[in-house]
Amino acid sequence: MAQRPLSLILARNLLASISTPGFLVDGTGVLVFYNEAAGSLLGAQFEETGKLSPEEWGRMFGPFGDDGEPIPWDRLPLTQDLRADRPSHSTFTIRGVSGVEHEIEMSALPLVTAEGFTGALAIFWTRGESQG
Amino acid sequence: MKVKVWGARGSVPAPGPETAGYGGNTSCVQITAEDGTEVVLDAGTGIRGLGLALQSEAPRVNILLTHLHLDHIQGLMFFAPAFQPASELLIWGPSAPEATLQDRIARYISAPLTPVEVRELPCSVAFLDAPDSEWRIGPLTVRSASVAHRGPTLGFRVSEGDASVAYIPDHEPALGAPLDDLEDEWISGIDLARGASILIHDAQYTDDEYPQKIGWGHSALSDTLTFARRAEAQRLLLFHHDPMHSDGVLDAMAETAASRWEELGGEPGSVEMAVELEELSLEPARR
Numbered sequence: 001m002a003q004r005p006l007s008l009i010l011a012r013n014l015l016a017s018i019s020t021p022g023f024l025v026d027g028t029g030v031l032v033f034y035n036e037a038a039g040s041l042l043g044a045q046f047e048e049t050g051k052l053s054p055e056e057w058g059r060m061f062g063p064f065g066d067d068g069e070p071i072p073w074d075r076l077p078l079t080q081d082l083r084a085d086r087p088s089h090s091t092f093t094i095r096g097v098s099g100v101e102h103e104i105e106m107s108a109l110p111l112v113t114a115e116g117f118t119g120a121l122a123i124f125w126t127r128g129e130s131q132g
Numbered sequence: 133m134k135v136k137v138w139g140a141r142g143s144v145p146a147p148g149p150e151t152a153g154y155g156g157n158t159s160c161v162q163i164t165a166e167d168g169t170e171v172v173l174d175a176g177t178g179i180r181g182l183g184l185a186l187q188s189e190a191p192r193v194n195i196l197l198t199h200l201h202l203d204h205i206q207g208l209m210f211f212a213p214a215f216q217p218a219s220e221l222l223i224w225g226p227s228a229p230e231a232t233l234q235d236r237i238a239r240y241i242s243a244p245l246t247p248v249e250v251r252e253l254p255c256s257v258a259f260l261d262a263p264d265s266e267w268r269i270g271p272l273t274v275r276s277a278s279v280a281h282r283g284p285t286l287g288f289r290v291s292e293g294d295a296s297v298a299y300i301p302d303h304e305p306a307l308g309a310p311l312d313d314l315e316d317e318w319i320s321g322i323d324l325a326r327g328a329s330i331l332i333h334d335a336q337y338t339d340d341e342y343p344q345k346i347g348w349g350h351s352a353l354s355d356t357l358t359f360a361r362r363a364e365a366q367r368l369l370l371f372h373h374d375p376m377h378s379d380g381v382l383d384a385m386a387e388t389a390a391s392r393w394e395e396l397g398g399e400p401g402s403v404e405m406a407v408e409l410e411e412l413s414l415e416p417a418r419r
Binding site for chain 2 (some may be wrong): 113
């Protein structure tokens with residue numbers, strides 16, 4: 001596979017070096033990396049899941065609406081902000097593979113270079129958890 | 133295609149008897165195509181000697197700047213063709229959001245740092261953002277890509293036929309993550325270096341020095357060797373020597389490199405320290 005844009009490479013290296021849960025999506029919305037701290041929360045490390053399309057990560061982890069169904073990723077305000085090259089902050093409910101639901105706050109920033117939008121880096125933290 | 137090293141030192145010129153063997157001039161490499169087309173990689177102090185060698189030819193020269201740190205542009209003011217009205221200079225470099233390439237270089241070529249301004253140079257000079265795709269300079273194909281260093285920084289790959297030179301003189305691909313843990317797609321610069329006939333790459337620090345220099349934008353010797361093997365470069369020229377490294381230190385690094393290169397499966401004799409005024413010849417096998 002061709003080398004990824006430098007902005008994504010450096011963002012991945014940053015995420016791999018910190019203990020704040022975080023993930024990285026590419027310019028098409030594919031989840032291309034999440035770090036160990038995020039993996040602990042989700043109940044599955046990136047080495048186990050590998051890359052995930054927006055539909056795959058939505059199905060596996062959410063975010064979920066009040067009806068318990070995954071919210072389509074392209075309808076999330078966060079996605080719309082990032083597509084407009086704006087940072088975003090949101091509160092979501094996600095679900096780990098064990099079924100535990102976590103209410104999280106997420107801050108995401110678009111990675112924009114001279115070549116345009118190359119992806120987004122998001123960090124998040126829990127506000128609470130419940131058995132889903 | 134011919135390759136000549138005019139400066140292999142990093143950071144700051146390091147003249148003196150302790151560095152006379154490998155040379156003290158900063159980054160500059162000349163590439164001459166079979167038809168005589170000249171491409172110069174970086175304009176460190178080594179470019180002064182190159183300019184004197186070219187002086188009688190009133191040349192058209194393409195200068196490819198990886199970035200604008202002083203050790204890569206300091207020689208521009210002392211490049212003889214820049215002061216010849218018949219010369220034509222095409223200076224390519226990384227784009228940056230805050231100012232044009234010319235304006236950024238003019239911060240150096242202007243008062244009070246220098247006695248002339250860019251607009252006063254008697255040669256014909258053009259400043260061009262290096263494209264994000266391949267482009268041609270005479271018979272040479274040039275490719276650039278952003279690489280991990282401090283500030284906007286490019287690496288270049290210059291090819292003629294099947295012969296290719298990858299030039300990544302300032303590079304820290306292992307920043308934040310051991311190279312052994314990464315898939316190729318996550319390694320800065322690897323597409324530029326892949327299968328290159330010669331890879332000219334940063335190897336500024338010994339492995340013992342590197343922990344104190346993490347994030348400075350340069351590589352430890354072992355990381356450079358690993359990077360080159362991952363890229364399957366055919367030959368590796370270790371470059372951007374630390375100004376604190378005497379010939380003796382560089383000799384020792386060369387021995388370590390040769391031994392580790394073989395341990396990593398590299399062909400014996402295909403890794404060496406870059407030496408000022410060293411000339412290499414690449415025979416292009418035409419497709």
